Structures are given as structure tokens and as C-alpha cells.
């Protein structure tokens with residue numbers, strides 16, 4: 104897919120500035136990673152000076168053009184911060200809208216990722232009241248779109264139980280939202296074990312409870328824990344028709360890889376958010392695209408967290424290898440990158456890294472990136488300290504923080 108243009112205030116030749124910006128990121132990233140590797144103190148200092156000088160010169164040029172915020176490299180010597188740091192010259196970030204923020208109900212706590220946390224963590228997960236609002240205020244978040252923590256409904260193989268638990272979770276969330284409707288919104292939990300029931304529950308949640316869409320925690324188990332459903336399968340096409348008809352986004356949230364996969368045997372630490380989340384969700388998204396789903400329903404919007412689960416960084420190679428492969432090809436009519444840019448939104452949840460954010464911007468454009476924290480698994484203030492000062496233009500920051508979400512979700516103004 105062709106690179107998208109950034110909104111800029113001063114640059115006339117966007118292509119030129121995009122290239123220059125890329126070079127800054129690449130150069131600085133390379134310089135700082137080289138710094139980490141060296142053990143020679145003198146050499147390290149020289150490289151640091153070199154990187155710092157280059158960084159200061161180019162960042163000032165970009166800042167003067169309105170492309171990034173003014174950047175300082177005072178912490179570059181530690182080899183880790185550098186381009187994540189700015190001075191206070193950037194404009195204040197508008198009140199943020201965050202949309203990968205989780206809660207739990209007592210009935211799903213023991214089987215959720217929250218069960219691994221301390222009692223205090225579990226209290227935070229259950230709270231949809233004053234403590235959570237205080238956390239939001241700490242991170243400059245005005246509105247949270249809340250969702251049931253994973254694996255949630257997706258891990259209930261019994262279909263009637265999954266249907267009834269989804270309804271229970273959604274009703275609970277609606278009751279809590281009603282107490283603070285200006286601060287909280289909701290994503291529906293859905294029993295995808297029954298596609299028709301899931302479509303009905305989504306319709307109820309959107310039309311009767313005022314929810315913003317759905318957040319589903321990856322693949323669903325049905326009948327037995329070993330029987331797994333991905334949503335590109337033919338039985339889900341009518342469900343997707345409902346999603347498009349309702350005109351609401353579908354957040355494809357990760358869940359752990361099945362531990363029985365040989366690749367993870369003996370390395371259970373890889374199955375969750377360290378790597379399995381990314382791997383499973385990226386494959387699931389590619390299955391949706393490759394199945395031709397978005398050719399059939401071109402107005403679908405799917406949201407991916409964690410700065411795109413690695414897909415933006417791999418999209419050129421994916422499409423290149425599809426073109427050159429002698430084997431099976433996807434059913435989708437257009438390159439995979441086309442759909443990534445037209446049918447997907449990407450959030451910053453749990454991936455507070457300027458280099459990665461910039462790469463995602465180059466691939467899908469700043470109009471399709473949304474702010475998120477992944478509370479309470481991530482710290483609201485750490486997320487805000489990064490995002491409010493990372494080296495992007497004030498206009499891009501405003502879009503990601505707020506205005507993109509306002510355009511995507513009805514009722515957020």
C-alpha cells in the first residue's frame with residue numbers, strides 16, 4: 104500500500120518531509136541501538152555525541168516545519184530514550200479518548216487474565232467508579248470505552264452459557280455507564296460461539312444500551328476447549344453483515360495462543376502478551392482479510408491494539424511474498440495492505456514506543472490511529488507521559504488522542 108500523507112501545518116512537499124522524518128527515526132534508532140551494544144566507554148561517548156548532534160539538528164528542522172514537536176536529547180546517552188523525549192514546547196494534548204480499557208465481572212474473574220493479578224489489581228479491574236475516574240484524570244483521559252477483560256466470553260465452550268454470560272456482562276456495564284455517562288462508554292462482549300446470537304446481542308447493545316461497538320477477545324472455544332473458531336469461517340458471514348449494517352467497529356483484542364501448539368511447548372511465557380497475543384491476533388486479522396471478508400463487506404471497521412500487532416511493519420513483505428509465491432494465495436481481491444489501510448484502525452494500547460508509532464503512521468496514516476492505554480494492565484500515567492510528549496506533530500497528536508475517535512464513534516463529541 105502506498106504511504107499515506109501526514110497532516111502538516113507547513114510542509115509543501117509532503118513526500119520530502121516523510122522521507123526526512125523516516126530518516127530521522129531510522130538514524131536515531133540505529134544510533135541508539137548501536138550505543139547499547141558497545142562496551143567501549145570512549146567509543147560510546149563519541150557515538151552518543153554523534154547521535155545527539157544529528158538528532159538535535161534534524162529535529163529542530165522538523166519541528167520548525169510543524170512535523171514533530173521540539174525534541175531534546177538530554178537523555179539520549181542512556182541509549183534508550185532519545186526520540187521519546189521532548190521539551191514542554193508542544194501544545195497541550197486534548198482530553199483523550201481511550202478504548203482498550205478493561206473491566207471484569209465476578210463471574211468471569213477466575214478464568215480471566217485478571218486472576219493472575221494481586222487483590223489490588225483485581226479491585227482496579229472490577230472498579231467502574233471513582234478510582235478508575237481518578238486514574239483517567241491522572242492520564243488526561245476524558246472518556247474510556249470499557250470492555251470485558253479476556254478471554255471472557257470467548258473461553259466459555261458451552262453456547263447457552265456463553266450467550267447468557269455475555270448478556271450479564273453487557274447489562275452490568277450498561278448499569279455502570281449510566282452512573283457516569285460522560286466518562287464511560289461500552290464495547291459489547293459477544294458470544295461468537297453462536298454467530299446469530301452474537302449478532303442479536305450486538306444489535307441489542309448498540310440500539311438499546313447505546314454501546315459503541317464490540318470488543319472480542321480473539322478466537323472462541325465451542326463445545327470443547329480444544330475446538331476453536333476463527334471469524335473468517337463461513338458461518339460468521341451473516342454476523343459480519345450485522346456489524347456493517349449497525350455501522351460500529353469490531354475490536355479484535357488478543358487472547359493467548361493455545362498452549363497445545365508445539366511452538367509454545369516448554370515456553371508458556373511466550374503464550375500471552377509477551378508474544379502469543381501478537382502472533383494470534385495478527386494471524387486472525389490476516390485470515391479475515393485473506394478470506395475476502397472486506398470485499399463482501401467493504402464498510403467494516405476492525406480495530407487492532409498494540410500498534411497493530413506487528414502487521415504494519417510486515418505488510419510490504421506479506422504482499423510481496425503473495426505476489427511471488429508459487430503456492431496458495433488469499434481470496435481477497437486486492438493487496439492485504441489495501442485492507443489494512445481501509446478497514447482497520449490501530450490503537451496505542453500497551454505499546455508506548457515512538458519508533459513504532461511513527462512506522463504505523465507511515466503505513467496507515469495518522470487518521471487511523473487511536474489512543475489507548477490497556478488499563479489496568481498498563482499504567483495510565485506512563486502512557487500519558489509518553490504520548491503527550493512523543494515526537495509527532497501537535498496535529499497528529501490531537502487526532503490520535505481524540506478527534507479520530509470522535510469521527511469513528513457516534514455520540515463522542
Ligand code: ZN
Nearest residue numbers: 203205356477
Ligand atoms: Zn487489552
